[in-house]
């Protein structure tokens with residue numbers, strides 16, 4: 507008798523999450539947002555909502571200790587969680603850290619990891635308030651949960667963009683992916699000498715983008731100063747294309763991106779072209795791990811940000827019927843596609 511078996515690789519990460527979400531009922535009135543955004547939103551008795559986000563990082567899947575120093579890993583693990591809190595337009599206040607450790611790790615190694623975690627706690631002004639520690643047979647496992655607060659009228663969900671809203675992105679894109687390509691290329695050198703830890707200072711901008719990303723908490727404060735509440739927001743963990751599609755689809759809209767507006771740093775651009783003979787636009791669209799913020803604003807807010815040094819306007823929302831599109835540099839309109847998620851595929 508054969509039982510039905512569906513491969514996770516056929517479903518993909520988003521398909522799987524959709525399936526879990528469909529079969530999950532919300533019963534508490536205090537659960538304002540469950541599965542489906544960058545963070546869950548809970549109503550409390552104060553005038554602010556609580557937002558909670560969690561991430562799991564696995565050695566071999568998300569990081570390779572051959573070239574990732576433990577301090578940077580600790581910092582990055584915190585930063586990527588804070589980034590999800592920022593994506594709700596909220597301010598992070600606490601984190602918990604859970605670890606799976608094998609006997610391959612010494613106290614000194616754990617200290618190094620926590621050095622990075624504490625540095626991140628300091629720079630984002632969050633408290634480390636707990637966690638869990640277990641032994642692991644499959645390398646290092648790190649799970650971090652971040653908790654933040656935001657007043658209800660400032661909350662930015664993924665599904666609340668409106669037609670004609672302007673699509674904005676912070677910083678520049680494709681750098682983290684390019685840094686990863688460099689590190690992968692150099693990996694043989696690190697493997698030949700396991701004692702060797704790469705030094706961030708000696709490496710280029712792109713390697714820094716991969717090893718030590720920053721959550722854009724600064725932008726959350728600046729948007730508040732400018733009195734802008736994004737109509738929708740998401741952080742860029744999987745690439746611009748994937749995240750723009752999330753905002754559009756979840757808001758029941760279409761989206762138009764302009765290739766010539768996508769911000770790509772000069773060093774990133776040059777390395778992609780010269781070293782990897784690749785398309786910088788594709789690196790920005792599908793690269794991932796930049797942890798910049800992608801958000802929409804009302805047209806009436808455009809004047810407030812048009813000269814902002816670190817925010818680019820890269821497109822606008824359209825109707826669902828107009829679809830998901832990218833206007834190329836030469837003016838050709840292409841379909842915007844997410845390369846998709848491949849962790850289950852291998």
Ligand code: ADP
Nearest residue numbers: 523526540541542543544545546560561590743
């Ligand atoms: P992000 O990239 O912002 O971390 P994800 O794509 O990982 O977001 O997750 C999207 C949504 O699905 C979030 O609301 C997250 O909490 C939820 N989610 C992810 N995995 C699970 C799971 N195994 N069970 C329940 N909810 C999940």
Ligand code: MG
Nearest residue numbers: 544590593741
């Ligand atoms: Mg996110």
